[in-house]
Amino acid sequence: MLSRDDWLPLARKLDWDYSYVREEEVFPEVISGRPWLPHSEWKDWEESFKTSYREYVDNQYEKDMAVYAVRDAVGRIEDVQKLATPWMNSLKVHAAALPLAEFTGVIGNLRGARFGRDSAWRTMATFGALDEYRHTQIPLLLFHHLVRFDSQFDWTHKFYHTNNWFAVAARHFFDELTVGQNAIEFHIATNFVLETGFTNLQFVGLASLARESNDHMFERMVTSIQTDEARHAQIGHPVLETVMKHDPEYVQYLVDKWFWRNWRIFSILTGLSIDYLTALDQRPYSFKEFMEEWIIDQFLRTLDEFGLKKPWYWDLVIDELDIYHHMIYASAYSYRATLWFNFVIPGPAERKWLRQKYPKYWDDMDAVWEQISERWRTVGPGPENELAVHGTAMPTFCDLCQLPLSAGTPRHNTARVLAHDGRKYIFCSEPCEWIFRREPERYANHQDVVKRVLSGEAPAELPKLLTEYFRLTPETWGKDAHHGSYAWLGPRKKSAA
């Protein structure tokens, strides 16, 4: 009987020569990806984990048991109810955004498991699909039972099945990244850019945030997920290395495109969670500090290691560290009823902290929060006044990332209009327009929420848009977590009494 070390290489490398079909028919370029290369170019594909199925199952079982043990110890509803209000809403954001996004990763990995160009790649992608299935099931299990005490957790299942504007943006992103992607682009974009560049380290940071927030259930969950990510993220490196030998410009394009697309989503999910939806005394760092320490340097080192250049818009990313997620949060607060979680206004102590962490543009952001605070002072606190401190005009969205036109600074919004094939498109930023121009056939027919309203597909009146199209209810739509009742706001203005 072969030893494990002798058997595994045989079991992982099971390629053979086809005798009655051509290789191009078994692995069509449209679904395997480009450049199309004969298997001889892929036969040395290798990764470092070299796991057998039996080892995989044993290991995952142990990890699942550890998650369930923590859930039994500290995951009861009464434990969750003790969490600080801002963090509870960060949980609602992740509860909605994470599980089914992970499920799209199952689909992408299964594509690699069938159409990846080497059997070792296909084996590893099979494990990747099982990983992502686990990353779907665990948060669905842990978060959805919280619906019993807070109906906003219903969005754990519901989010991706709605036309809520943020769900439209997230679907646009994940449909392209994972669901409808060929194997090569999927593994470079997902494993190399998203996981190596962002989420592998993001989960380390999120676990740290959860620990500071005394949320040991979430801490254990993301730690458990991160250990899977660290393994299957390795698929991307050998795929990228092989394509680099034949078409380095294409790899550079994929990295530039996908770093930007990932940055847009990531900066919102993580930026808001760190700088606004974690209680001030529980924040271990600012989002910018987290990015500089965990993401930026290591990603540049990885690019250098593979002979890639930093993306052409890199200076813009560095500048956006100071402002983009602040623009989004203030905009989202003023349109909070369009979302499924609650918000808090940064009070004087938070604003002092934000000014210290983000001196470059904070004066302009502070003026916005002062104006919003003034509206609460005028109308007075209370749930009945929520919509009096809420936007009424239709917000606008980028035709590429589908996120609000909130890029640039309050002094200068960087939105830009493009006429293409007789239609007008608007983009939040130069990189979003650049991505569209490179592959207009991929994006041109998608309609953002504004275009859906203008075409009559979505209702124009805000209440109908919220309830009939975004599928929110007065009970579940986002509110100020304190309904404007903050001691620091002082008494209601007499003139409005």
Added chain:
Amino acid sequence: MPIPLYGFLQGDTIGLLILAEENDTLQTLARKLQDAASLRVAGRKQVRVVYNHKTMDTAITVAQAGLQALDRFDVIAG
């Protein structure tokens, strides 16, 4: 028939969809945007309307300015 325009008010954090009438003056258009953004940006008496990188005469109408559906205009301090 209202003309949907992308309006950007200096000081704001998001662009807004503004429905203009052909006969609205640019002064009226600027006021519509300021009203729509008043939750986040305090009103200013002196503003300029910028379209296609040019400061426009606020006495002319949307039609005279040549603003068309889904164009961008800016309202800035001044």
